[in-house]
Amino acid sequence: MEQIVLDIKKALGGNDDFFIKRDYLLKKEVLLLGLSTLVDMTKTKTILQKQSEGLISQGKTSESIFILMGELFEDDTKKAITSVLEGKLIIYIEHTKKFIIYEPVPKGLNRSIEVPSNESVIQGPSNSFTEDIDTNIGLLRKQLTSNKLLVHSFTTGKNQKTKISLLFINGLVDKELVENINSLIEKNKSMDISNLQSMSKMLGFSSWDTVSKFNTTELPFHASQFLKKGRVVILVDQLPFALILPNLLWDMFIVESDRNFPFPIMITISCLRVIGALIALISPGMYVALVAVNPEALQIELALSVAQSREGVPYPALVEVIIMLVVLELILEASIRLPKSVGPTITMVGGIILGQAVVEAKLVSNLLIIILAATTIANSTLVGAQSSLSIRSFKYINVILSSLFGVLGLVVGLVFISSYLASLTTFGKSYLYLNIGRKEQ
Structure with a gap:
């Protein structure tokens, strides 16, 4: 095995669900690396085969097909390890020091969109956020079909990689507010985020405030209405609710479904x-x-x-x-x-x-x-x-x-x-x- 594969194996080989499989793709020897608990390998290999056959029939070369399959990297061990932990499939092309980060068929680990468990809705949309951040962004885009809705995403954490997304409507939001939040997240990207206390610490809020700086909601409809008022919405992966900044006193008396x-x-x-x-x-x-x-x-x-x-x-x-x-x-x-x-x-x-x-x-x-x-x-x-x-x-x-x-x-x-x-x-x-x-x- 080549050095980059050995480095990945050294970092992740202690996990029983980590796999390295040798295979052939486009008549080239490749190594497939990933986590079996996050990747459905049976369905992924079937799709890979059909995808490569379709591109070959169009007259594409092997090199161009690999580039079309995913993002191509060379000798970047840290990126490969991070991608595996995020549920991606690494396709390592032997004897080239190059690998592709491929989006595989994931295991069905996310729950479906349900009614909110902590917020009652009277005469309004009743779908709620889930733990998957991409699904939550999609729910908000469904509520706001506007090209002015902007999404800025960050990957934070040293020991636990967490995706954080910042959403706002360009032209309605205070630009200084967005810049302040962006700079604080960039400054503290090494912090592990798993709850509101750690999120407050990342944004420089006091830990002793009795009143939360965040207004939270499980409802995409409410979050979209806050966006229209010039607020900023923060979504954190694995948190099934949106964080609204800034939080105001009147938010506890007025709800959009009213x-x-x-x-x-x-x-x-x-x-x-x-x-x-x-x-x-x-x-x-x-x-x-x-x-x-x-x-x-x-x-x-x-x-x-x-x-x-x-x-x-x-x-x-x-x-x-x-x-x-x-x-x-x-x-x-x-x-x-x-x-x-x-x-x-x-x-x-x-x-x-x-x-x-x-x-x-x-x-x-x-x-x-x-x-x-x-x-x-x-x-x-x-x-x-x-x-x-x-x-x-x-x-x-x-x-x-x-x-x-x-x-x-x-x-x-x-x-x-x-x-x-x-x-x-x-x-x-x-x-x-x-x-x-x-x-x-």
Whole structure:
């Protein structure tokens, strides 16, 4: 064997699915190198044979046929190893130090396009992204048949090669935004990308931000609408969702499928989501403030009713609220992680039986159960899992400040949260910015 083949074998020979097969193609001795778990060799060899016979019948020479079959390289071991790991077939022409990177028939490892599992769609396209990045790009091109939709692709990672694609509409996107993202990806191409935390690190985002810099969606339709607004879409191989940059506050209240409804209904739905966010942020803290610090703010009848509901509860309102909030968080996490056949049962047990039991045991008040149920429902009205998690974490700030300073502490908490959100920027775009779309030039 020649040196380049020995080098490839040394790098990949420890894998049981790596193969080197000697064959004849166009009356020349060749070596076929690849991974049997990624390449369907039976179908690939049949297609290779038919392809070569067809080109010979057209009067092509052996050299020109090899060039037409794929990209021709000479003495580039690193490129050959990378191509094998990506699922390509290496056709090495013996005694020439040249090889062809051939696109074989792949094994059927990708799932088909399905309905989204984490986003509900009402009156809109319901196909969702898959783990295959090329399929995802195709889905977006299907939604946007425009020659101004540009795709820039990168291969990143030192130990794990990952393909990343940047999509934007030329003329609508901020060019400085695209240049910044391009330069950061090029600068950090050696980083291994497998999740949003590593992607955030690649783009220079802080690891301690409570609010995600990315708006994520499983729906090509939503991603295409963000592109039309001048946003940038990032697709990462093996991640079945799109990353939208920059993420804005209003994205948690407005979803593109709402535009399939009449305008007054669309506005009403968006207002309900705003109300839901306020209820999720304010109601637990308001309960603590009015029960523990400022009961005089209540009417006497309501104050007596609240006091009666808390009769026999052995600890302060802050402890009562924190315990129940943690229990609710546990129920939510359990319902997400458990199999779908068991999740609803756990939710019912936690929400009904456990709630009734703690009230009858006089561990919490009836009023608190009502408030936390309303908080959980209101939190679920927001668009996007990342936004929902942020609001779930912010409400604890209001609860603690309300237990110390009452209604004043609740107001201070809201001001603090508003100031924090106003301070967030993504590549120079404020989180509170209304519209980053640009007029087409």
